[in-house]
Amino acid sequence: xxxxxxxxxxxxxxxxxxxxxxxxxxxxxxxxxxxxxxxxxxxxxxxxxxxxxxxxxxxxxxxxxxxxxxxxxxxxxxxxxxxxxxxxxxxxxxxxxxxxxxxxxxxxxxxxxxxxxxxxxxxxxxxxxxxxxxxxxxxxxxxxxxxxxxxxxxxxxxxxxxxxxxxxxxxxxxxxxxxxxxxxxxxxxxxxxxxxxxxxxxxxxxxxxxxxxxxx
Amino acid sequence: xxxxxxxxxxxxxxxxxxxxxxxxxxxxxxxxxxxxxxxxxxxxxxxxxxxxxxxxxxxxxxxxxxxxxxxxxxxxxxxxxxxxxxxxxxxxxxxxxxxxxxxxxxxxxxxxxxxxxxxxxxxxxxxxxxxxxxxxxxxxxxxxxxxxxxxxxxxxxxxxxxxxxxxxxxxxxxxxxxxxxxxxxxxxxxxxxxxxxxxxxxxxxxxxxxxxxxxxxxxxxxxxxxxxxxxxxxxxxxxxxxxxxxxxxxxxx
Ligand SMILES: Nc1ncnc2c1ncn2[C@@H]1O[C@H](COP(=O)(O)OP(=O)(O)OP(=O)(O)O)[C@@H](O)[C@H]1O
Ligand SMILES: [Mg+2]
Numbered sequence: 001x002x003x004x005x006x007x008x009x010x011x012x013x014x015x016x017x018x019x020x021x022x023x024x025x026x027x028x029x030x031x032x033x034x035x036x037x038x039x040x041x042x043x044x045x046x047x048x049x050x051x052x053x054x055x056x057x058x059x060x061x062x063x064x065x066x067x068x069x070x071x072x073x074x075x076x077x078x079x080x081x082x083x084x085x086x087x088x089x090x091x092x093x094x095x096x097x098x099x100x101x102x103x104x105x106x107x108x109x110x111x112x113x114x115x116x117x118x119x120x121x122x123x124x125x126x127x128x129x130x131x132x133x134x135x136x137x138x139x140x141x142x143x144x145x146x147x148x149x150x151x152x153x154x155x156x157x158x159x160x161x162x163x164x165x166x167x168x169x170x171x172x173x174x175x176x177x178x179x180x181x182x183x184x185x186x187x188x189x190x191x192x193x194x195x196x197x198x199x200x201x202x203x204x205x206x207x208x209x210x211x212x213x214x215x216x
Numbered sequence: 217x218x219x220x221x222x223x224x225x226x227x228x229x230x231x232x233x234x235x236x237x238x239x240x241x242x243x244x245x246x247x248x249x250x251x252x253x254x255x256x257x258x259x260x261x262x263x264x265x266x267x268x269x270x271x272x273x274x275x276x277x278x279x280x281x282x283x284x285x286x287x288x289x290x291x292x293x294x295x296x297x298x299x300x301x302x303x304x305x306x307x308x309x310x311x312x313x314x315x316x317x318x319x320x321x322x323x324x325x326x327x328x329x330x331x332x333x334x335x336x337x338x339x340x341x342x343x344x345x346x347x348x349x350x351x352x353x354x355x356x357x358x359x360x361x362x363x364x365x366x367x368x369x370x371x372x373x374x375x376x377x378x379x380x381x382x383x384x385x386x387x388x389x390x391x392x393x394x395x396x397x398x399x400x401x402x403x404x405x406x407x408x409x410x411x412x413x414x415x416x417x418x419x420x421x422x423x424x425x426x427x428x429x430x431x432x433x434x435x436x437x438x439x440x441x442x443x444x445x446x447x448x449x450x451x452x453x454x455x456x457x458x459x460x461x462x463x464x465x466x467x468x469x
Contacts, residue, residue: 002466071425073452076465210454 005070009079012062013138016083016090019055020134020200023090024127026052026097027193031123033104034186035116042104045097052094059087075207082207086137089196093130096189103182113176117165119186122158125151126194133200142208145201148215155194162187222247222386222416223268223305228282230263230272237263239440240282245386245433250408250417252431252448254424256468259437261420265388268418269305270298287385303330306379310391312371314363314378319346319355322363322374326382341381349377350407369400373407380415387411389419393426405430424464428452436460 026045033041063084066072072080129151136144166180198215205213221244230238237260245251245268253261266272267284270291284291291301303326314322323342324332332338342359346352351373355366363374372392379387389408393401408430411417421427427434428448435445436455444457455461462468 005466073424073428073464074455074461077453 005066005072005076008062008066009072009076012059012066012083013079015055016059016086017134017138019052019059020086020090020093020130020137022048022052022055023092023094023097024130024134026094027100027130028097028123028127030097030100030104031119031186031190034100035112035120037104037108037112039105039108042101042108045101048094049098052091056087056091060084063087078207078210082137082203085203086134086200089200092196093193096193100186100189103186107179107182110179113169113179113183114165117162117183118158119162119183119190122155122162122187122190125155125158126190126197129155129194129197130200133197133204136204137200137207140204140208142205145204148198148201152194152198152215155191159187159191220247221245223284223286223418225264225267226283226285228264228267228284229280230260230267231279232275233277237440238267241437241440241442243435243442243445245416245418247416248412248414249432250412250419250430251433251435252427253418253420253435253437254422254427254463255437255443256463257422260440261437262390264437264442265307265390265418265420268386268388269302269307271302271307273298303382304384305386305388306382306384307388307390308372308375308379308392310394312368312375312395314366314371314374316362316364318360319363319366319374320359323377323381326378330382345377345381346374348380348411349373350403350410351377367400369396369403372396372400372404376404376407376411384415386416386418389417391420391422394422401426424452436463438463 026048029041030045032038033045063080066080070076129148132144133148136142163184166184169176170180202213202215205211223245224243226242228238228241229236241264253264255261263272267280268286272278272280280292286301286305289296315325317325320342323345324338327338327341332341343352343356346355351370354370355374363371366374372395376387376392393404396404405426408417408419412432419427419430431448433445434448434451436443436451436457436459438459444451444455444460446456451460452464455464
């Protein structure tokens with residue numbers, strides 16, 4: 001019984017990692033598509049929306065089944081609790097990828113303003129946080145998430161700077177308003193994705209140590 | 217552990233001849249709470265339970281060292297009235313063991329042994345005990361029938377009523393549901409929940425979910441040692457010891 005359960009739990013965790021990486025790629029590709037004004041790549045991100053939703057439903061269902069059938073306790077329970085949160089966070093990250101991909105199609109016709117400002121750099125940092133959160137979940141390595149609070153602060157600072165830079169451009173030349181507003185929105189989505197990485201991190205901490213933490 | 221301790225053991229050791237069955241067990245049983253003892257077969261749960269009302273005295277070649285106190289009295293002190301001790305600390309066993317007599321006689325037996333003769337008083341004790349054991353409504357019209365005609369679950373509740381009839385403070389239960397079906401088990405579990413208001417309950421169970429459902433505190437034993445004891449939610453959500461973690465997640469062996 002216990003052995004069957006632990007095998008299933010291991011598979012569940014592996015596939016949750018795969019789903020998280022899938023969501024992370026949607027986000028990464030959407031920003032790449034934005035920067036390169038690659039409408040085809042943006043289209044492929046939008047097309048992945050259905051797939052990630054199916055994974056979400058399927059994996060969540062498996063969590064509930066394991067709870068119903070085995071009433072897991074202690075770390076087993078904490079793994080499942082954390083897995084449910086990882087699934088939700090990954091879905092959200094993937095969905096922000098789709099939202100950004102839609103923006104690409106709206107603003108691809110005209111050249112970028114100021115090379116999309118700090119968006120590529122911000123995206124790189126956010127994707128690194130997501131990667132570390134996923135690896136921490138996969139391999140029980142909480143040391144990877146130890147500095148998340150500081151990294152999250154950096155992300156917030158970048159969002160503010162993009163906001164201020166956008167305002168400056170818009171005041172100088174109202175024709176940039178549409179594009180700059182979109183950049184500001186993208187920065188906002190990226191910041192939300194970093195928050196989701198933090199949520200994963202908080203839950204990995206709970207999974208591994210039983211301790212509840214809050215990353216601001 | 218928080219709360220008033222009603223029973224506590226200090227450095228308790230027990231040997232069956234050469235077999236060192238309890239090794240330096242120190243624990244405190246909080247009053248008016250349910251404490252569960254869990255652990256793999258042979259780890260000493262029943263032995264520890266039997267220490268609390270000195271039932272091990274009845275077994276040959278048992279040696280005990282250390283201290284056990286009940287209501288601040290050392291239970292091995294010379295002059296301890298063991299009959300009184302077992303009246304105050306009653307026990308319910310794994311297999312229901314009613315006497316082959318009527319339901320009434322089963323419950324009134326204890327009080328009569330302790331000198332209650334008055335019929336009205338006995339009637340009252342029998343009814344109260346059966347009510348407390350959540351059995352009254354099912355048997356009130358057949359109180360003179362043989363106890364052996366009851367179902368297994370009813371027999372177990374009768375045994376609980378029999379224990380309650382002598383006015384105990386503590387009730388020891390050694391796997392009280394292991395011979396029962398899920399519905400009868402649920403009834404006993406509900407009963408334990410109610411008993412907590414007036415009594416202290418210590419229950420040994422192999423069913424971890426049951427320990428989690430019914431108890432306030434849980435002690436995990438392994439190879440004669442008490443490995444960890446604490447609030448049940450803490451033990452099942454995040455135990456302090458890896459051994460406990462491995463046991464309750466079924467990673468043992
Ligand atoms: N009367 C006895 N004489 C000798 N050894 C005994 C006696 N009773 C128990 N033991 C031994 O002491 C150890 C603890 O036994 P105990 O019955 O307390 O375990 P337990 O935790 O209740 O196990 P189970 O879950 O199987 O009921 C076991 O190794 C057992 O074999
Ligand atoms: Mg036993």
